[in-house]
Structures are given as structure tokens and as C-alpha cells.
Amino acid sequence: MKVQIYEIRSIKDAQKAVEAGADHLGIPYDQDPTYPGHLTCEEAMDVFESIPSNIVKIGLTISEDIHHIRQNLKTVMPNVLHLSGNIEAILPEEIERLKQDFKPLKIMQAIPVYADQDLASQKALDYVRRYEHVSDYFLIDTKSHSEDVIGATGTIHDWQIDRAIIESTDVPCIIAGGLSSENVQEAIRISRPYGVDSFTSTNEDNPIDEKHIKSIEKIRAFVEAAHNA
Incomplete structure (x- = not known):
């Protein structure tokens, strides 16, 4: 079970997550950050x-401009680029060209799930079919109706939806959305994912610096719970 920790905003927090046993570290960034914490x-x-x-x-990245994303990658290229803006804004064909031009970059496409809708009322499975040939991972995350950005809500959605998505594709799926050390084992039991992701539940209760927000104790508890599921 892979454990992914967001948002890493400093070297110190990266070190905490590595020491606590995380497998993937997620860092939000942009040439000209306008979103808090990026x-x-x-x-x-x-x-x-x-x-x-x-x-x-x-x-x-939450950018919906493929040219903007290309400029960011020319400055710093991660192992995996997580596309978490409006999924409708970037076409699969554009992602395919991006991967060709920035090899060996991998893509993690966020799949939006609404907490107040059943699977039949959402486009999640349609998005999976459209994007699976250009995606190396899917991140299944809760989306707010009021935001184009996918995730960072701290809200749980129906894990049976995650399971249906996971069973529909060969792309490794990481689940997210309100996961914590208290509920991650149940989420894993129901959905059987490739990995699990945490942002809000592994933050300090009252961080005094927006660049140093992660709690090593909470990350360690989350990692241990996931690995023991």
C-alpha cells in the first residue's frame, strides 16, 4: 500500500514525511503562485x-493552461505531474503531447467525485475512460461544487464509488478525500486501492508558518494505519 502525503511546502516537512515512512510526496508549485500554500x-x-x-x-498543478504547465516543467520537472485543475480544460491529446515532450514524466490525473451524489449522477467513470490511456495514476478525490480545483476539501466521499472506479481500470488508483489514521483502514478495505493520500489530516492543528504545516506524529500514524490495513 503506497502512502502519499500532501502538501509538502518546505525541506523540513519533506524530511518529516520521509522519516515517517511516506512513499510519495506531493508539492504544489507554479511560476507565479496565486493559490494559498503553493x-x-x-x-x-x-x-x-x-x-x-x-x-x-x-x-x-491547478493550471488549466497547457502552455503555462509546459513553462513550469522547463524550470522544474517532478517524477509525476498531478493535474488537479478543471479536468475538462486539458484534453487527453494535450497530455499525450506533454508526455512525449517531457519524457520520462508520468501523469497523475485527478478524478473528481462529489460527496453528495451517487456514481450514476457523476462523470467519474467517463473521465476514467477518456484519460486512462494518458494517465500513469489516477487520484480519486472529493470535489467541491463551488471550485474548479479537485481536492483539498478534507471531505469524505463514498468509498464504494472509489471501488467501482478502481475495478473499471488498470491504471493504479490512489484514493483521497478526508482520509485519516482513524478511517483509512476502512477506506482501504472497501475500495482496495493502489495507494492512499492525506493532506488535511496530517497537518498540525495550529501551524504557525504556512510553509511548515505537517505533523510527523500524524503522518506516522497515517502511514502505520495504511500499512497495517
């Missing part, structure tokens, strides 16, 4: 360079 490309590069080679380094 790093500049230069800041992200410093964090990536501090992470051991056996850890998967994931760069998160």
Missing part, C-alpha cells in the same frame, strides 16, 4: 532536490 518553481526545486531518490516526487 510554492514558486524555484522553491519547489529546492524541496525536490532534498528528497531521496527512492521517494516519488509529485508536482501538483
Whole structure:
């Protein structure tokens, strides 16, 4: 069971996550960050360079402009690019060209799931079919109706939906959305994913610095719970 930890915003927090046993580290970045907590490309590069080679380094973008994403990748290229903006904004054909031009970059496409809708009322399976030939991973995450961005809600959705998605594709699926050390084992039991992701539940209760937000104790508890599921 792979454990993915978001949002890593500093070398110190990256070190905490590595020490606690995380397998994937996710770092949000942009040339000109406008979203809270996102790093500049230069800041992200410093964090990536501090992470051991056996850890998967994931760069998160919420950009819906493929040209903008290309410029970011020319400055700093992670192992995996996590596309977490409006899924309708970037076509699979554009992602395919991106992967060809930035080999060996891998893609993690976020699949939006609404917490207040059943599977039949959502487009999740349609998105899986459309994007699976260009995706190396799917991140199944809760989406707010009021935001184009997928994830970072801290809200649980129906894990049976995750299971249906996972069973529909050969792409490795990581599940997210309100997961914590208290509920991750049940989520794994129901959905049987490739991996699990945590952002909000592994943050400090009251971080005093927006670049240093992660709790090593909470990450360790999450990792142990996931690995013991």
C-alpha cells in the first residue's frame, strides 16, 4: 500500500514525511503562485532536490493552461505531474503531447467525485475512460461544487464509488478525500486501492508558518494505519 502525503511546502516537512515512512510526496508549485500554500518553481526545486531518490516526487498543478504547465516543467520537472485543475480544460491529446515532450514524466490525473451524489449522477467513470490511456495514476478525490480545483476539501466521499472506479481500470488508483489514521483502514478495505493520500489530516492543528504545516506524529500514524490495513 503506497502512502502519499500532501502538501509538502518546505525541506523540513519533506524530511518529516520521509522519516515517517511516506512513499510519495506531493508539492504544489507554479511560476507565479496565486493559490494559498503553493510554492514558486524555484522553491519547489529546492524541496525536490532534498528528497531521496527512492521517494516519488509529485508536482501538483491547478493550471488549466497547457502552455503555462509546459513553462513550469522547463524550470522544474517532478517524477509525476498531478493535474488537479478543471479536468475538462486539458484534453487527453494535450497530455499525450506533454508526455512525449517531457519524457520520462508520468501523469497523475485527478478524478473528481462529489460527496453528495451517487456514481450514476457523476462523470467519474467517463473521465476514467477518456484519460486512462494518458494517465500513469489516477487520484480519486472529493470535489467541491463551488471550485474548479479537485481536492483539498478534507471531505469524505463514498468509498464504494472509489471501488467501482478502481475495478473499471488498470491504471493504479490512489484514493483521497478526508482520509485519516482513524478511517483509512476502512477506506482501504472497501475500495482496495493502489495507494492512499492525506493532506488535511496530517497537518498540525495550529501551524504557525504556512510553509511548515505537517505533523510527523500524524503522518506516522497515517502511514502505520495504511500499512497495517
